[in-house]
Amino acid sequence: MEPSTSHVFHRHLRQTYPVAVAGDGPYLIARDGRRYLDGSGGAAVSCLGHGHPAIVAAVREQVAKLEYAHTSFMTSEPAEALADDLVAHAPAGLTHVYFVSGGSEGVEAALKMAVQYHAERGRPQKNRIVARWQSYHGNTLGALSAGGNRWRRAQFSSLLLDISHIGECYEYRGRREGESVQAYGQRVADELEAEIQRLGADSVAAFIAEPVVGATMGAVPAVPGYLKRIREICDRHDVLLILDEVMCGMGRTGTLHACEQDGVAPDLEIVAKGLGAGYQPIGAVLVHGRVVDAIRAGSGFFQHGHTYLGHPVACAAALAVQREIRPLLPQVRAQGERLQALLQQRLGSHPNVGDLRGRGLFRGIELVADRATKAPLPPARQTHARIKAAAMARGLLCYPAGGTLDGAQGDHVLLAPPFTATMSHLEELVDKLGAAIDDVLPRG
Numbered sequence: 001m002e003p004s005t006s007h008v009f010h011r012h013l014r015q016t017y018p019v020a021v022a023g024d025g026p027y028l029i030a031r032d033g034r035r036y037l038d039g040s041g042g043a044a045v046s047c048l049g050h051g052h053p054a055i056v057a058a059v060r061e062q063v064a065k066l067e068y069a070h071t072s073f074m075t076s077e078p079a080e081a082l083a084d085d086l087v088a089h090a091p092a093g094l095t096h097v098y099f100v101s102g103g104s105e106g107v108e109a110a111l112k113m114a115v116q117y118h119a120e121r122g123r124p125q126k127n128r129i130v131a132r133w134q135s136y137h138g139n140t141l142g143a144l145s146a147g148g149n150r151w152r153r154a155q156f157s158s159l160l161l162d163i164s165h166i167g168e169c170y171e172y173r174g175r176r177e178g179e180s181v182q183a184y185g186q187r188v189a190d191e192l193e194a195e196i197q198r199l200g201a202d203s204v205a206a207f208i209a210e211p212v213v214g215a216t217m218g219a220v221p222a223v224p225g226y227l228k229r230i231r232e233i234c235d236r237h238d239v240l241l242i243l244d245e246v247m248c249g250m251g252r253t254g255t256l257h258a259c260e261q262d263g264v265a266p267d268l269e270i271v272a273k274g275l276g277a278g279y280q281p282i283g284a285v286l287v288h289g290r291v292v293d294a295i296r297a298g299s300g301f302f303q304h305g306h307t308y309l310g311h312p313v314a315c316a317a318a319l320a321v322q323r324e325i326r327p328l329l330p331q332v333r334a335q336g337e338r339l340q341a342l343l344q345q346r347l348g349s350h351p352n353v354g355d356l357r358g359r360g361l362f363r364g365i366e367l368v369a370d371r372a373t374k375a376p377l378p379p380a381r382q383t384h385a386r387i388k389a390a391a392m393a394r395g396l397l398c399y400p401a402g403g404t405l406d407g408a409q410g411d412h413v414l415l416a417p418p419f420t421a422t423m424s425h426l427e428e429l430v431d432k433l434g435a436a437i438d439d440v441l442p443r444g
Helices: 053-065 077-088 103-120 141-146 150-154 181-199 226-236 258-262 289-297 312-347 383-393 423-440
Strands: 020-024 027-030 035-038 094-100 128-132 164-166 204-209 240-244 268-271 283-288 353-359 362-367 399-402 411-415
Touching (some): 035 423, 053 312, 077 283, 077 312, 094 103, 094 289, 103 141, 103 240, 103 283, 103 289, 128 181, 141 150, 164 181, 181 226, 204 226, 226 240, 283 289, 312 353, 362 423, 383 399, 383 411
Parallel strands (some): 128 164, 128 204, 204 240, 240 268
Antiparallel strands (some): 020 027, 027 035, 353 362, 399 411
């Protein structure tokens, strides 16, 4: 659709967008008939691909029975059933689910819930949040304040909350020569200890982090031991641990919850993208029983709310999605290893590919000017944007971004194909991506 003829306020007002008219498994089909392999699931959303018959049927059935009921008056069968299902498969201690319409709303709810939890226990002064640089937690103001994406923050700095940030866990660039992975993880985790002491433990409510950083850095996992150390620090100082699994959760990394692979359980966990797989807008905060108990024993209600909380059609879709996802987890792990091997074979020796990383079907490629020094490509070249365009021209949707290092420098490509992707789909993805990278960054 030409920008001059569309009345949609598009993300980029000078860009021309194909019009999507249909989906077919891992492909999106444009109005002109072109098929695009959805190699990133949009933004790691479409984990079951497009047009999944079981999910489509669940949406149709629910919308014919009950499309909406406001949660200040009534609950609904789909909301109750989905909450039961999520809790049954949640990390230890998470006993309740607060439904929202997406990731940013989930982060907003979790931040407020953490502050209210301490207030209900007679500690209203514990109201500070600590987060990490080079994180992404959403675009509403509270979520943007918690996020550490400097480029996204800069435009709205006058509106942001006073949230503290510590360094990210970024082994590729942060681990020192001769430093073990374990020592590196403890060193960067101990920045949280230092920040809590600087602020005063009596003032800190929660720490928020992504177990695998998604959009801002490109599938960067926490190193082994890092989150366990973070959990110990939070427990010692009566600080809630909030894990943002909006992008990396719900099976994306090969386990239903990404934090399972780190051996930790949070106090609040935010999920969204893979919860509804794009079939309906939905997110959720999974809540530890002691948080629920404190609010129940205190004021008795969470001072928060949105119109579409627990939307019956969204909950019905998400419940159908979850029933399809769980049997696929072994396949996600196996296909993730195959995807990594294909990327290594196609791009491992490319002079501008510095790092191939990730877990499961959540993979990142960091691009550099020099592999030996890890020097980033010049930001003015907009390498990530050029690769996105080159990939689309070849019929591939991927998720490149810039500012990987510090919000200004660095380029990466994020991949998040559907859990149902076959080997031929993965081969097509890597072939088209490799060609797109070669188009923009020719070898030798």
